[in-house]
Amino acid sequence: MGQDPIILIVRTIGEIFAFIAILRFLLQAVKADYYNPISQAVVKITQVPMAPLQKMGLRIRGLDFSPLLLAFLVKVLAFAIIFLYLGAGFPLPSIAIFSAVGVFSNILTILFWATIGSVIISWVAPGNPHPAPQILLQLTEPLYAIVRKVIPPIGGLDLSPIVILLGIQLIQSQLARFLV
Template sequence: MGPGYLGSPLAFLVDTLFSLYIMAVMLRFLLQWVQADFYNPLAQFLVRITQPTLAPLRRVIPSWSGIDLPALVLMILLQAAALALLMLIAGVTPRFDYLLLRTPAELINLLLNLYLVAIVVRAVLTWINPDAYNPAMTILLALTEPVVRPFRAILPPISGIDLSPLAAIIAIQVLKMLIMPPLDRIAPGLMM
């Protein structure tokens, strides 16, 4: 197709739709990993939207040691497909070696961004409405607590203010600064 008048909007749509669905699969994977309450309405929503694509994979790929391998494989396949489509839209022939190197980099970046947003939203919700029984809050707490807890052990609340989410956000940003540049050098992102 090549870049052109419709190239940028089409690339935006492909990137956005794939990223949102990969994020849904990633959230399902992470919520299973942290053993969140799957009767929560938000968890049920994630199960319903990811089940049609995960069900066929579950028939051929079993989970292993509590790790949802079908969800992991689905994330990898979807990210590789998204990259291949974006390359085609940009007028570049997809190369297997590039997809093999760039797919993990994109998934790691998405994971770190997901945790950044989740911790920020958690912090804001605790200031606005600290109701721990809110379905969104219970999911956010289950998801982010394993990341925030080590920082709380190092940095206990000061005068009732919990700074551990801020410390976790700073640590994730530093991690992104350390991890992403080498991955970008190995397999640079698409320039559109």
């Protein structure tokens, strides 16, 4: 039996927009190149809904958390529409928990795939000037640096991507019980 097309559309649009908002947060958190065309696209796509949220001043240590709030609100809205469509009412506490855990899980998913992408790029095309590999490397290098402080490269072999991937998988396996 297939899924209802309305639910599929609402959930897909919500997930894509939440993904872009989370990507905006991550790009500014790692201080990625603002003039990269991908960074510019992410900023332009999220600029209109971000404007009122940025006025709230959700800055901590110079980091703007309004993109995460936007992702959370988008997920809340998508879940609310789905619950109301199904006639299940509007269980706000459940929706808020699903949305918050979903945002955190999406952050981990982005970092997971960015790590895999950066590993592949380091094998296939190291130093590639294309904007996509540059963004992937800028997203993952701060994580690699943290792990390298604990586990330095051994004989030229950097184990930090493996540690990061295992850590993300461990955390996501614990989050799975809170996701819809």
